[in-house]
Amino acid sequence: MNLSNKIEExxxxxxxxxxxxxxxxFERLVLDCKPNVAVFDxxxxxxxxxxxxxxxAWSLEQGLxxxxxxxxxxxxxxxxxxxxxxxEEICGEMVQIYAGLRDQELRDAAAQYFNHSIHPHIFPxxxxxxxxxxxxxxxxxxxxxxxxxxxxxxxxxxxxxxxRVLAAEARVINSVISSEIVDVPTGPxxxxxxRRMGLTHPDAVFGNSVHDLAMLAMARCAFPVNPSPALLAExxxxxxxxxxxxxxxxxxxxxxGE
Numbered sequence: 001m002n003l004s005n006k007i008e009e010x011x012x013x014x015x016x017x018x019x020x021x022x023x024x025x026f027e028r029l030v031l032d033c034k035p036n037v038a039v040f041d042x043x044x045x046x047x048x049x050x051x052x053x054x055x056x057a058w059s060l061e062q063g064l065x066x067x068x069x070x071x072x073x074x075x076x077x078x079x080x081x082x083x084x085x086x087x088e089e090i091c092g093e094m095v096q097i098y099a100g101l102r103d104q105e106l107r108d109a110a111a112q113y114f115n116h117s118i119h120p121h122i123f124p125x126x127x128x129x130x131x132x133x134x135x136x137x138x139x140x141x142x143x144x145x146x147x148x149x150x151x152x153x154x155x156x157x158x159x160x161x162x163x164r165v166l167a168a169e170a171r172v173i174n175s176v177i178s179s180e181i182v183d184v185p186t187g188p189x190x191x192x193x194x195r196r197m198g199l200t201h202p203d204a205v206f207g208n209s210v211h212d213l214a215m216l217a218m219a220r221c222a223f224p225v226n227p228s229p230a231l232l233a234e235x236x237x238x239x240x241x242x243x244x245x246x247x248x249x250x251x252x253x254x255x256x257g258e
Contacts, residue, residue: 018232019241023125026223026243030129033221035138035203039194040130040160041215042144042151042167044208045225048121048248051154052146052168053077055113056094064109065097073097087211091145092184095170099179103172110149118154123245126206126225127158134159141166141202143193143215145186166193190215210234 021029030038043050056077060070073093080090098106134140141164142155148167155165169182185193191214194202205212205219210230216222217238224235224242235242 018236021241021243023243023246026125027129027132029241030204030221030223031132031136033204035133035221037139037141037199037202038130038133038204039141039143039199039202039206039215039219040155040158041190041207041209041212042142042154043146044228045206045212046126046130046142046158047118047123047154048226048245049118050146051114051118051150052091052094052144054117055110055147055150056097058113058117059098059109062109064101064105069097087145087186088184088189091168091186092181095147095168095181095184096179098177099170101177103175103177106149106177107153110147111153114150114153118150121247123226123247125243125245130158140164141194141197141199143167143185143190145184145190145211166190166197187211188214191218194218207231216240 079085140160142160143166144151148169151167152162166185168184171178171180204221205216206223208226209228226248227242
């Protein structure tokens with residue numbers, strides 16, 4: 001048996017050991033938690049795919065940055081995939097490449113990209129659940145290492161306002177994007193960002209990757225959604241269950257290096 005088959009066999013065994021919720025069970029568990037505050041990761045949790053990388057690739061194709069910058073970030077992203085650049089570094093650099101552009105230009109580009117490329121991949125079960133939570137008056141937050149321009153546009157229809165979006169962000173000065181990083185919430189940094197906002201123990205947290213583990217662990221009710229192999233292993237260790245949307249069945253929940 002080759003290494004790939006051994007890994008797949010091991011993951012299959014982990015899946016058997018972890019309680020997989022049906023859509024009905026998942027919704028009931030969330031509502032029974034009676035959250036006042038609910039926190040959502042975005043890529044792989046609210047929708048399928050990696051909106052951060054997708055937007056970067058799309059924006060390079062659209063010529064939003066120079067050819068030299070495009071070549072540089074492509075080289076850096078290859079190094080990231082090879083494990084030579086950290087998640088925090090690459091997510092920050094994927095924001096810094098837009099330094100010098102007007103903030104409104106990136107907002108418009110993000111709206112165009114999301115509506116065309118990501119909106120069709122929103123998980124219907126999650127969208128329906130979020131709608132119920134919103135109607136119940138639950139305070140909704142989004143935390144993501146993807147750039148803020150895309151996330152703000154992406155969660156608009158979920159009813160999550162910009163002031164409750166914590167995402168990779170560069171400082172904007174006089175309406176122009178600078179290279180100064182404000183935040184890159186990923187891994188333990190997601191929990192740090194929530195604590196900074198006064199959310200030390202959010203009621204319900206939803207995430208799909210090991211980069212969401214720190215904020216899942218701080219929740220009163222943790223809800224792994226479409227878990228990556230690494231998060232599925234942690235889910236088994238902690239005795240959590242998980243939900244996998246129908247559109248994600250048969251696919252890895254990993255996004256980027258997750």
